[in-house]
Amino acid sequence: MSPMSDRPNPSAPVHRSGFACFVGRPNAGKSTLTNALVGTKVAITSGRPQTTRHTVRGIVHRPDGQLVLVDTPGLHKPRTLLGQRLNDLVRATWAEVDVIGFCIPADQKVGPGDRFIAAELAEAKRTPKVAIVTKTDLVDPQTLVQQLLAVQKMGEDVGIEWAEIIPVSAVGDSQVTLVADLLVPLLPAGPPLYPDGELTDEPEMVMAAELIREAALEGVRDELPHSLAVVIEEMIPREDRPADKPLLDVHANLYVERPSQKAIVIGHKGGRLKDVGTRARKQIEALLGTPVYLDLHVKVAKDWQRDPKQLRKLGF
Numbered sequence: 001m002s003p004m005s006d007r008p009n010p011s012a013p014v015h016r017s018g019f020a021c022f023v024g025r026p027n028a029g030k031s032t033l034t035n036a037l038v039g040t041k042v043a044i045t046s047g048r049p050q051t052t053r054h055t056v057r058g059i060v061h062r063p064d065g066q067l068v069l070v071d072t073p074g075l076h077k078p079r080t081l082l083g084q085r086l087n088d089l090v091r092a093t094w095a096e097v098d099v100i101g102f103c104i105p106a107d108q109k110v111g112p113g114d115r116f117i118a119a120e121l122a123e124a125k126r127t128p129k130v131a132i133v134t135k136t137d138l139v140d141p142q143t144l145v146q147q148l149l150a151v152q153k154m155g156e157d158v159g160i161e162w163a164e165i166i167p168v169s170a171v172g173d174s175q176v177t178l179v180a181d182l183l184v185p186l187l188p189a190g191p192p193l194y195p196d197g198e199l200t201d202e203p204e205m206v207m208a209a210e211l212i213r214e215a216a217l218e219g220v221r222d223e224l225p226h227s228l229a230v231v232i233e234e235m236i237p238r239e240d241r242p243a244d245k246p247l248l249d250v251h252a253n254l255y256v257e258r259p260s261q262k263a264i265v266i267g268h269k270g271g272r273l274k275d276v277g278t279r280a281r282k283q284i285e286a287l288l289g290t291p292v293y294l295d296l297h298v299k300v301a302k303d304w305q306r307d308p309k310q311l312r313k314l315g316f
């Protein structure tokens, strides 16, 4: 603990800093809330700083504190080696972060999916947990009150005492600041962990790979849940370009497990892959501030999720 936190002066403003992660079932609104909090268009700001093994999604800089939002993959029934590793990673993250935000959409009844996560979450006894009821713009006030009560009850059922229960609409920009207001006091006292203005410290290649992966999964997430990995083979400035007209060559491989998945990614007459490439290219250009030539190849790496050697190669 830093000496700052021991100082018995309640009137002096204490700077706090630490890590938070959002959990919740798919589509609960975690990414949207993250982006709203961070307040940037760079949707995927990932990083693996020395201080944590986890991917940084975004950093909220405030005068009173710095909130580093880290990513966890979804918890799910482990059927493969990758599934097991992901679940282990989730649990490790929950034990290491300073606060967990459990996102529950306001417009859907608390269900078995939520209860499964809540029961697992209850095991992370030492980490404070905040319940965040998202998408409040989609419901009327009465439904919202019912949902807040249901979330309270779910906590009681599994033995979680929520530090806070916060309704928020990231899309409607309602109470987003309040989420940070309530999370920051739960962080330990300490100086900022990252320089001001920094959104991520991930090497550009990994960020580019994530942008491509996101683009490739768009609309086909259900068909390709964890079956897609992206590896940037090469990222080099094109030679012989005038200084005012640079071009960055990015060559990436998209690995899927089965030929049927390859067909999904590529699409009819390659149309889908072309779209994926265009979208990912624009985002990489926005991210790096330079024109990009993006070259994508889809490869089948059979059963890569079950093969430790392949997993390592693909960065898991």
Ligand SMILES: Nc1nc2c(ncn2[C@@H]2O[C@H](COP(=O)(O)OP(=O)(O)OP(=O)(O)O)[C@@H](O)[C@H]2O)c(=O)[nH]1
Pocket (backbone or CB within 6 Å): 024, 025, 026, 027, 028, 029, 030, 031, 032, 033, 074, 134, 135, 136, 137, 138, 168, 169, 170, 171, 172
């Ligand atoms: N109306 C409304 N829609 C929202 C809000 N927040 C998120 N959404 C929508 O809900 C959907 C899911 O949001 P995401 O932020 O991608 O959810 P997620 O929890 O990150 O989903 P996964 O990445 O699948 O785990 C998207 O279509 C969002 O636009 C909100 O505050 N209001």
